[in-house]
Amino acid sequence: MSTDASVRTFVAHEANEFVEDLKAWLSIPSISGDPNRTGDVRASAEWLAAALRRTGFPTVEVWETGDGAGLPAVFAEWPSDDPKAPTVAVYGHHDVQPVAPLELWHSGPFEPDERDGRLYARGAADDKGQVFFHLLGVRAHLAATGRTAPAVNLKLIVEGEEESGSPHFPALLREKADRLACDVVVVSDTDMWDRDTPSTCTAMRGMLAVQMDFRGPTGDIHSGAFGGAIPNPVTELVRVLGYLHDADRRITLPGFYDGIVELTDVERQLIAKLPFDEAAWLRTAKSTAAIGEAGYSTLERIWARPTAEINGIWGGHTSPGSKTIVPSEAHAKLSFRLVAGQEPTRVRDAFEAWLAQRVPAGIEYTTSYEGDGVRPCLTPLDHPALQSVTRALGRAFATEPGGEPREILYTRQGGSGPEADLQDILGAPVVFLGISLPEDGWHAPNEKVDLDLLLKGAEATAYLWEDLAGNN
The missing domain is CATH 3.30.70.360 (Alpha-Beta Plaits)
Known part of the structure; x- marks a missing residue:
């Protein structure tokens, strides 16, 4: 059986247990912006730490922030047995947004509800689901390759204050920079264009x-x-x-x-390839006209200007x-x-x-x-790590394992996050591997995640570690 077939078979076999475990994590109301939920954020960190230990990570630690005044982050490390292996740090967050207005939820926000192939709960997509597929992915990677350790030196840093603006995260990165030193950072806290158009993000403003x-x-x-x-x-x-x-x-x-950094002709051509429906976008924007800086398309304006x-x-x-x-x-x-x-x-x-x-x-x-501001980040299209992500996603979305890889398009994010801090403080490029969809309701009632896509995320990470190690 090929590596790709073995990965897909393993992921499918473990899917039910994976979803049940994720439901347990989603049941913890880790709302970082609610002072009454401080204990729940801590419980969420401890739950993830235990899950990482069960997965096989030999080093797992809960890190305090803000000299104990902040909310905890989780760190895990699994060294490769290859002395030449690159080091990869995966970033995500385990805290979640508030749930009001509660009356608009069709099921309890912390009572995970599986229906129609989707899992509904606060944090299902943003970001517990996308953190958790990495645990299944590394297990699939080991099972398919026969390894006892990943092909890369694998680290995870999962913060507990992202939904509150990451007030203590830059200081934590500086304090722990030696422990987090890496060659590339993989962020799983973004979405794809749509279910039929797999994509990866290349920049955040x-x-x-x-x-x-x-x-x-x-x-x-x-x-x-x-x-x-x-x-x-x-x-x-x-x-x-x-x-x-x-x-x-x-x-x-x-x-x-x-x-x-101006858009290149190639980047503008790739953005134009996306199946953008401006009329539908305007409905989402609650507007009747698209205007902005002359000489640029709507997507270029919200992503790259x-x-x-x-x-x-x-x-x-x-x-x-x-x-x-x-x-x-x-x-x-x-x-x-x-x-x-x-x-x-x-x-x-x-x-x-x-x-x-x-x-x-x-x-x-x-x-x-409001502070010193947030710096933008950009990964050039020809960066080797981005190409590894592209290949891994292409394999995961192939119709048949080992078959023709799907074309992966490129998007950007108009919003802002801690990615620039990761890039600047750790001195490593940032790449994005996210599988959520724009309609998943981040920060809104009835947040959900497509379970098939969640498993595709696990499959993609299983391929990614081999690819980054140069074994593709």
């Missing part, structure tokens, strides 16, 4: 978030007596925000686009009825999504310089940022 506070008169004043003769904070804030984009919807901060969005604006009288005032304050929240080649701190400095030139006399202003 970074982010910088800021609040602007404008102040004029020391109190609200009569608009008839004073309006038109002194600066109005709301008017001036709106004027400044209106300067953020030019007529082509490009961001006007000097130097904002300097150094960004930087943005500046006004997330909220307030000030003055907003209650029912009229109140004719010049308000004393105005406020706005902005977020910049960043692409490869941009640094959050550099964008912050450019924004501050731009803002200082546009705020008129009579207005005092302050800005406050």
